Amino acid sequence: MGRVMRWGILGAAKIARTALVPAIQTARGARLVALATRDVDKAAPFVALEPGLRVHRAYEDLLADPEVDAVYIPLPNDLHVAWTLRAMAAGKHVLCEKPIALQAGQIDALIAARDASGLLCAEAFMVCHHPQWRRVRALLAEGAIGPLRHVEGAFTYDNPDIGNIRNHSRHGGGGLRDVGVYPCVTTRFATGAEPLRLRADVQDENGVD
Template structure:
């Protein structure tokens, strides 16, 4: 393998076109080399971004391409495990959109397959690479806000379109899997802890969760968040301590949801602000993944961390259905 990671994308999904393909082209030592789609019109924007792009008319053909090192999978949720396992079997490194699985046990399959094949496999949690999360973790570790007491989070958008895959239960749609995963991963990565108890109130439409309120107990602090697919666009995370607080204005979709800043207050009562609007978190994710392939550098969100997040989501569904 060359020092430049040659990427192939499995399917012409919107997130691949608008976020990940440009990030691959912008990342150091990475290039978008191939795309799998049976619809030529869908390939046109990718070809314009990456001249010389190879377009395969099937997913299997892309996996068989010997000139591809890594595969990015933005397929519907219910197809993630199937095609991640197939890509691993083909000897490819794999970056798969979240949720990489629909059940915790499925991630155990991925971990076993990853270890047997000796490849790098990760869930595309771009937030794990964002410096604003690193800032929060550093402030918490330094005791800047005293003892952490409570975390609050929210992530919403309004998407009632019945044709949208997020509203398709058979495709693994629903708000918790699409956006509820973000408050979970942010709290877990910032604190390094797992929940000890969960409660949830979940509302469904057509078998898909459209709104959820969640309460979680951790060792020494609590958490509450809500996520929904029928409310105006909003996201926020707050870490409240005994001596102060840390607030994130755009913790998940930096810039797309407005000014990306970490604002915090310590025991001295002074409010401090650090902005991160120049950060390209998708590009950072691609570069970190490439470093893991080339040098074995640790991932910010390895499959073991993803497994914990899926376990939390599974627990939320179980608590809501109890």
């Protein structure tokens, strides 16, 4: 058996527990070994899924853990860049939730850090790896469904909780930053094209779009 990639998770987010933990447990050559969370109660469901899981009380402690090779970051959007950079500085490969950054200049900094470190740094966008979207991209490229005239995409869900971080601009929340990235990335990936013009109509509520 080849080398096993040992994973740690920064933060006890629901997406980590419901999506990433099962994925790691299913994948060959991967093992979940550590979790960092300031709330011990939130660690319990993870330990139930992965008995023997090491629980760190600080994110820094997980990054210093020599038995962690790669880190998954499902923190609030505004924390992605800082902790991705810190993880790479600690010698860890990184899989960061979308959006990995909120500004173009931050992407440049992440690319520079990745290239300098020789580590893998990836954004957790399943669209780019899902067989159905790879097939759509191939069909469009082949012209199998005729010339592309128009693409319309939407990603919506109901979140009336004004206390939720996804409804606060300072945390990178809002329709465009938090979920609007899905139709944007999917369209670009499927068509292989970049937009020529951009237009936005914004409804501002609670300080976010």
